[in-house]
Amino acid sequence: MNRLLNLFAVASVAATLSGAAFAAGATKAAKPDLAAGEAKASQVCVACHAIDGSRGAPSFPILQGQHPEYLVKQLHEFKSGKRKNAVMLGFASALSDDDMRNVAAFYASKKAKEGFAQNKDTVALGEKIYRGGIAAKSVPACAGCHSPNGAGIPAQYPRLGGQHADYTKAQLTAFRQGERTNSAQMSTIAANLSDKEIAALSDYIAGLH
Template structure:
């Protein structure tokens, strides 16, 4: 009898628990906005838009990518004293919510600033550097810079100075949370990084 009752309860409650789990997994944009407004706004501006070139534009970025970076800041896999301090205060749910909030915003277009290097930047982005075995950026980040959700971040429209700084950090090992990018950046010169980063800023 007890077994029968247990089976009945299991059959009745299982869908409810499943629904509850599904609901819990759904990001709360209102809570995400609260975190963005109270914690992130000083560096990333309102809604993660075009603030200081020293900090990344977060609008329209894939939520999976943002959440992954926050987890890696928290764990120390990605090094940044400021971000590590902020991420340490966030729960998994907080990270999911704030990532979804930024992803829900429409990214504003950017632009390249150096007409003399646009051709080189485009060549690297679309065709790579064959002589150095550097693959085309478009292969992972898409021709428009939109990236591939959950795998590769959106780059189009990102601050050129920020993208360049990340390439330099990958090359030096200061940013060590992506072996693939570290290997690619290790083969690039300063001029090549600057050119492709500026070109990426104008992608849309």
Template sequence: MKSPASLLLAAALALFALPSGAQQPAASAAAPAASAPAAAAEPAPAHAAVAAAPNGKVDPAAGEAKFGTVCVACHGQGGNSGTAANPKLSAQHPAYIVKQLQEFKSGKRPNPIMQGFASQLTDGDMKNIAAYVGAQKASPGFAKDKELVSLGEKIYRGGVQSRQLPACAGCHSPNGAGIPAQYPRLSGQHSDYTAGQLVAFRDGVRKNSAQMAQIAAKLNDREIRAVADYIAGLR
């Protein structure tokens, strides 16, 4: 049997040992929390990163610099081309610009001049350029042929039902703003350029939109000029 002194000593030792033993469960419970940052630091899957921040890597400033060395001579400052043969790019939907540049580069949209320029661009360059010009204010355009503009308005807004020709406004919107990532902005575009593209679609020269090829096939030259002129004056 232990003496009272030895019992007191044992109780004292147990008392001093308790805090150290009591902290063990807390320390082990905190361990998962400490490991959480390491798990969060692991790279997310690429599709998850895009979903979280689709424009996270787009650099409009880099796009402006690249545009200034590759594109500005033909498409004008900020994408506001002053030459009827070269399209205005300002305020265009970035996804549409990227698609066209990719198809110039691959040859899906044949154009020797544009293929030469697009071949110099990476996908990142294309996205940066598209982000830059898409954010620029578009200069207004004007209709030139008053005799044709009423016909152009009729076709653009109502189509031609007797020939199952849909209204352009159905896809490109009544004011020509288009629908982002689906249909391009048309308002204010040079009428000569728009007419040239409609003819190219109709004649099978431009083949990167089956939908537009089918629609343009139903238009005659006069109707194409009329629609293109009406589009030039859209706001």
């Protein structure tokens, strides 16, 4: 009888643990709340990124259509200080994990708008670097990680196509100068790019789609 009771107790504990694990998994897999994301974005992000993350000021990134996993990663890195930006540190620090997930999903749900290059004299150079890299400088083709049309690879590499040239230029320069350090790969690549190459590449990416 005691043996049966012990077996029943063990089974009950196992069932409880299994249920807890299932509940945790269900919570993790729960779909983001787009309405909550929109509400939070309208409170916290709208001043710099516009309500839908679209083409606002060129010094701020376009978030519309960006991979949600990438956005969440950047928000966590702003919050932890791994990616340094005093303004974003303040905003990200006020967001919970659910807030980040919801806001990222909201921006990702919006269709990214096409941009355009402005300097016809450097388009050829920008395209050459983006699609073929610079072998002599050990600079790989951007298309290898960010895809030929700039769509990027979810969770790993961000969407670049249509991004503001000013913003892309600022980030590449920050990587090169050691001011942005949350990607060793990009720091290594940017270190081998000249001002002219960064400007040409950034302008080309702005019109990529």
